Amino acid sequence: MSSTRAARSRVKSPTPTPRLPADEPVRHQQAMFTPQEAPPSLQSPRTSGGFKSRPPVGSTRPSPLPVFVPHDGPSSISTKAPRLLKFHAPEIVFGPGSLAEAGFAAERLGARRPFVVTDPGLMATPWADELLDHLHEAGLVATLWHGVTPNPKDHEIEAGYQQYAKSGCDVIIAIGGGSCIDAAKGVAVLSGNGGSILDYAGVDQFAKPIPPLLMIPSTAGTGADVSQFCVVTDTVQSIKVTLIGRALVPDISITDPRLLTTMPAWLAGATGLDALTHGIEAFVSLGHNPLTDGHALSAVRLVTGNLCQSLSRPSDPEGRERMAQASLEAGLAFSNAILGATHAMSHQVGGLLDVPHGVVNGVLLPHVIRYNAAAAPDRFVPLAMAAGLKIESMSGLEAAEMLADHVRNLADEVGIPRGLRHLGVRQENIGHLAMSTLNDACLSTNPRSADRRDVEALFMAAL
Numbered sequence: 001m002s003s004t005r006a007a008r009s010r011v012k013s014p015t016p017t018p019r020l021p022a023d024e025p026v027r028h029q030q031a032m033f034t035p036q037e038a039p040p041s042l043q044s045p046r047t048s049g050g051f052k053s054r055p056p057v058g059s060t061r062p063s064p065l066p067v068f069v070p071h072d073g074p075s076s077i078s079t080k081a082p083r084l085l086k087f088h089a090p091e092i093v094f095g096p097g098s099l100a101e102a103g104f105a106a107e108r109l110g111a112r113r114p115f116v117v118t119d120p121g122l123m124a125t126p127w128a129d130e131l132l133d134h135l136h137e138a139g140l141v142a143t144l145w146h147g148v149t150p151n152p153k154d155h156e157i158e159a160g161y162q163q164y165a166k167s168g169c170d171v172i173i174a175i176g177g178g179s180c181i182d183a184a185k186g187v188a189v190l191s192g193n194g195g196s197i198l199d200y201a202g203v204d205q206f207a208k209p210i211p212p213l214l215m216i217p218s219t220a221g222t223g224a225d226v227s228q229f230c231v232v233t234d235t236v237q238s239i240k241v242t243l244i245g246r247a248l249v250p251d252i253s254i255t256d257p258r259l260l261t262t263m264p265a266w267l268a269g270a271t272g273l274d275a276l277t278h279g280i281e282a283f284v285s286l287g288h289n290p291l292t293d294g295h296a297l298s299a300v301r302l303v304t305g306n307l308c309q310s311l312s313r314p315s316d317p318e319g320r321e322r323m324a325q326a327s328l329e330a331g332l333a334f335s336n337a338i339l340g341a342t343h344a345m346s347h348q349v350g351g352l353l354d355v356p357h358g359v360v361n362g363v364l365l366p367h368v369i370r371y372n373a374a375a376a377p378d379r380f381v382p383l384a385m386a387a388g389l390k391i392e393s394m395s396g397l398e399a400a401e402m403l404a405d406h407v408r409n410l411a412d413e414v415g416i417p418r419g420l421r422h423l424g425v426r427q428e429n430i431g432h433l434a435m436s437t438l439n440d441a442c443l444s445t446n447p448r449s450a451d452r453r454d455v456e457a458l459f460m461a462a463l
């Protein structure tokens with residue numbers, strides 16, 4: 001049964017059924033940082049104070065114990081191994097045709113009535129129906145919800161949770177881009193913890209178990225299918241907030257490069273630059289380590305070597321597969337090393353104007369590379385080499401400058417505008433954008449510290 005009508009006819013209308021028994025898989029929260037070296041500057045996007053791994057107001061649970069040890073501060077990027085490393089990753093199924101594994105994967109997670117999250121764009125492709133076919137073949141009765149828009153909104157996640165609860169579903173499956181995956185994670189958080197999704201902005205801010213997660217990306221760039229991040233738009237304040245926590249790492253990620261063939265060219269370019277930004281920011285992050293560095297450099301190599309080719313020959317399976325791998329590896333890198341100023345700034349522009357995240361990253365990244373090179377010049381040498389640049393005998397600062405130019409040239413090739421003003425940012429927005437950037441969790445691991453004046457200068461340079 002492959003037709004749209006046949007597949008969707010199997011999506012049962014919402015009727016309450018019992019929730020997962022106690023012995024079914026559940027996902028427990030686990031903190032990110034060790035107490036000795038948690039970044040002192042890490043802030044919740046909805047608070048103005050410094051990082052404190054604290055429970056939500058009214059909770060009696062103790063503060064969680066961290067796991068992640070960052071390297072030394074902005075003035076010195078350490079090359080020695082951290083005392084303790086944990087590398088968070090889901091089970092990964094990768095390769096053409098791997099979507100066929102979805103029914104079996106969901107069944108292994110304890111699914112009986114999976115909740116499938118997608119968006120109208122994916123509904124216009126064959127992939128949602130193919131997924132429903134595979135779930136049906138495994139004897140599962142799915143509920144389909146497609147109320148997600150780009151840059152998922154707080155009220156959309158609330159609506160998705162209400163649908164999930166009314167349907168009596170168990171495992172949550174997302175198929176789509178980063179917005180679908182983030183929305184699915186948000187629904188999972190609310191299903192286990194209640195309240196508003198904005199209550200959980202920051203690091204390790206929810207304590208109760210959430211349902212099992214199975215993620216199937218249809219774009220090559222966001223890395224949300226393997227990360228411990230969930231980014232949501234606060235529609236009242238017009239900012240993006242970030243939830244970070246081990247429980248948000250999906251149980252299973254299925255990457256089928258066939259799904260990339262239905263991406264519009266502009267989206268393929270934007271998500272490709274998002275993956276490139278993930279790789280570069282993860283490599284220079286204060287949280288980088290030997291386990292993340294290899295994935296970050298591989299992602300940079302794959303994006304710079306294959307993005308333009310995959311756009312000019314969209315049906316070429318080899319190019320799409322390499323971009324899918326780039327997205328996956330970049331996601332593994334940034335999920336464990338965290339990010340930097342590009343993402344901290346980009347989140348604010350996306351929250352204010354609801355513009356594509358990867359496009360904003362493509363505008364900002366060259367400026368942030370130049371800014372960060374003053375604090376960590378040597379880290380940009382291997383990045384430039386991974387991008388295929390000839391930098392023999394160059395200093396780190398020279399390599400960083402060449403890399404920044406190369407990123408801008410690549411952005412030109414995929415149609416990214418040269419300034420934020422082309423996306424709707426005005427000079428009078430910069431003060432607000434800078435202030436909200438300072439409260440973004442991603443800024444805490446940027447290799448060079450930044451105050452409001454520094455961030456305003458970066459926004460002005462990118463305007």
